[in-house]
Amino acid sequence: MPKMKAAIFVEPGRIVLDEKPIPDVGPLDALVRITTTTICGTDVHILKGEYPVAHGLTIGHEPVGVIEKLGSAVQGYREGQRVIAGAICTSGHSHAALCSCHAQDGPGTRHGWKGMGGWKFGNTIDGTQAEYVLVPDAMANLAPVPEGLTDEQVLMCPDIMSTGFSGAESGAICIGDTVAVFAQGPIGLCATAGARLMGATTIIAVDSVPARMEMARRMGADHVVDFTQANPVTEIMRLTDGRGVDVAIEALGRQQTFEGALRVLRPGGTLSSLGVYSSDLKIPLDAFLAGLGDHTIRTTLCPGGKERMRRLMDVIASGRVDTRPLVTHRFKLDQIEEAYDQFANQRDGVLKVAITP
Template structure:
């Protein structure tokens, strides 16, 4: 039985590189040899710390860029040796939730087909992508060929943070000329800023506490940047909009402060598009919510997956609309992944995203 290297969750605080068998390929699967897998995602750090529980022995990671090694007997229209990505969210597309428009909440054949975050399988409910090989389930629905001429580095944001960040802009339902505020400029927030620009927002206000990130936000499309360590962000945005408020705000961190600020800066009728992963109950202040009478919306999104989503994102990259390469600040070999986790978990050295290569 041939073996491969894989980054495995052992116990809280410990992820190790281990040898595991290269998986068998069922009729609807594809085996992909990983050439680059970006990561480490914030979620992976939660897993490492034991804050988000996964089964011991699971391979971690959910952002695959690679080459088809072997196709299942029912998978058609691809060829072995083809370069592909797959979404971090990897739904079956056959369940009730998927047909209902919520593939990211795919419950498979159980629970009437719905399960919160159920479409997220890599590194969560099945072995992930921080390995030499990954088995892609429901491959017919999830393998997305990479257009010729694009490098691994150019496409490795597509599976997760580009899809997520853009989804935040899409769910904000922006119109041409809208004013939007994006709270937090980590990798997801930066992609939300780029997404807001792509949707035609007229004024994009980016907020963070790190000036280097605000600088990248400007390059990706922000018109105004605010450092929350220097100004009262809510006050400043209301001033910038003459008291009107923004058409939409995007929350990209997952804290009460950013959520609440995102609500306070909204015009009556405005939309709060939330991307953050929260870790405690949230409070909606009565005033910011206009007692429930402000015609406002709070919308949450989980990263969209599937090969059609990936195809569109790859097209955006191929057309040169957005350049997310500045987000890849570090490169590591898979053999050194423990060190990469250490860097990322402690957010040292201005790290945004780390590319891991087997």
């Protein structure tokens, strides 16, 4: 039985490179040989034991690769094709999928909805930090990479860009909107780019790391607020003449950013939340206008499926957005433990790493 290398979760604090069998290909699957993948903040939560996964699981959910083998029932693809798949794999046929809520894809019962059920790679099935990954429901998930695009150009599509853009989309940003984006990590930066792409005319980004603040401008922010220098709520209210913003995007997963986003929202505005929280949240009565502010709070996991991937790659191919600057460091798969160490500790201004088997 042929073997491959894979980054495996052993126990909290330990993700190690080890060998595993190359998986068998079921009728609806595709085996993809990974050419580039990356590490996500969520993987760090797994590493730290803050998000539980099975021992022995291969981690990672952001694949760029080449089709090695197609399942017997898979049509419309050919082996050797360059593809990506979303971090979220939809079955296409669950009740959630048939309601366009692919991220909450559940089993095929009368009532199939499952919280985060679409997040399979590196969560409920083996992930992408490996030489090969098995993509389930390949026909719904595999998206061919347009000619001329490099691996690093599309590496953000499976998760970072899809999630970040969804922050703008779930906020239903309109032409002329004023938008605040709290936190400018990779997802926040993509939310900033997404807000720009949808026609927001005043985009205010909040962070404190100089390199991220600079990148925020590059991705489309009109103003960048350093929260160590000024209270971001005060500053955003000042920048908006006391009106507040139409849409506030939360991209970190903390009470402070969630609450800041709520406090800068105009009556009738939308708080679009992308962060992964790790404790209960508080909604302050005054910020919430006692529940009478016509506010919307919306959370979004990450849109997936091949059509989503096609669209995101078209954004890249059109030159509208370039996410290459987010890839600040590169590692071989053999160096993945070192990559985790650098990424988890945010050393050397790291934004995203590229991992190549």
